[in-house]
Amino acid sequence: MLLLRLFTLLALLAVSFFPAFAQDILLTGRVQAQATKAAIPFVNIGIRGKNVGTIADENGGFSLRIPAQLAHDTLTFSAVGFQEQSRAIAGAQQHTVVLAEKATALKEIVVLGRTPKTRRIGTTTHSPVIWGQVRDRETHDIREFAKLISLGSRPAELVQAHIFLRYPTVDTLAFRLNFYRVAEGLPGERLIEQAILVRTPIENGWLTIDLTKYDLRLQTDFFVGFEFLPGKEPAVPVTQSKFAQPIFSYGGQFGGAAISRSSSLGAWKREPGASLSAYLTVRQ
Template sequence: MKGFWLLIAGLLLLPAIALAQPNTIKLKGITVDAANHIPLPFVSLGLKGTDLGTVSTSNGEFELSVAEKHVSDTVVISMVGYMQLRYTVKELSQLLKANPQIPMEAATYTLNEVEVTSKKLRTVTLGNKATPAGVGMTPFKFSNLGNEIGLLCKVKGKTTYLEEFNVDIFLNDYDTLFFRLNIYTVENGLPKDNILHEPVYLKFTGKKGKANINLQPYNLVVNEDFVVSLEYVKRLKKVDLTRKEQSGLYFGARKAFGGTVFTRTASQADWNIISSGLFAPKMAVEAKSQ
């Protein structure tokens, strides 16, 4: 069984072969801040309700090939901290021909009131904190930017202050891991709105260990269940090809009853639910709760 899962994980790492199609529309441009025209990195672009999507590079550049049958479909351009843009494929294609820059306006947020309480807070771990020795997994299809995996965190209606996110790196053959952290509200059992007001990234170098993010500077307070996720937004450079049976990136995982896992292949794709599956990633949020 172990060999089977390692085989599946390895197959997910194979690069996709992009075949040129004769009837396609190429969307190519640069995402920029509307106020200063500085390139915006890691902006998500995707066709609503489909697996078609990408993420702009660290220089704001993007390229997405779309079949002509999607000409009337909606392209959503989004990034935490900025107003979301929506165009049909035809509209966006025409805009890019006139000007390759896509300006994005900074969003304004109304800060929620935080209730100060004298109650003693207790430390809690939300998500999946169990990592049996020898269990590893890889949740991403690395050929597609925008792939995402998330885990349901239950707070049971208690006011909860999020302090740290962490994930176990079981094995890493890449130079630097780089993912975007997202934290979503839950509606009808699915991730809905991102509660973050600015992008938060996870960076990790090394073969294995715990990768973490200090969440305290972001003043994140929740009182309802939420989903914490990692999104693949930057191509990874593989530096170790010596292993044959097990290589690539494996996250620590838990066998069975690991909680509800959510995955999607692009920023505007539908979410898939894996409830109490065979493996769930060791992703956790350390918090203080009433």
């Protein structure tokens, strides 16, 4: 009887400690278009809402380490202009992911007034004591900030996007502008299936992005997302610095709420008390 109890105890201990020895899963691969077989750059890849993700590079390649406890979850691939795809993580270490293009829909006709006026919607000021930092990290992932743009009942032509940045430690910055429907006070599904990728010199002050060439016209409230894309290499290797080096700081203003996420397809976080210094110039 004593021997049986000892055997049962050892078995229970083995089960208890098994997760501690489970290994993470390293997924690598490439994302390409179904019709052309061409690589799709900067695809968002992640476990939706779990803050585990990455972004494909300019050649569609990706590498993502999945914690062992999420091995039975689902990995989602999302790209502007393509059908979203989800795949089981378990049993797969290498992926060749093929995404189908979305059918091109006719643009909704948005009629402006006879004499549209130029307006600035959002937070057009910044406080010297409200700011945050974006840092290089070991993971190859995004950082995205969203700003609510309230059009009211009047349709608008989007002219420019603006965000206040300062203290850069890099010469240029790559990011993508996204437009989302409003869903329970947070960004929801993508509203515009058009890739707006920007690579620009960065310096202190307002960064302005021209939107006129994209012919963007909307007539409902929405979120504009500033999705900052990671560089090829960290500015300071993680092994040499306890804290990753700041790439730049972003401005803010008292009041409202800051909305952001720190991972591809990750959960949006709402922090009340201060809002992002960002706005759109529109014609209404």
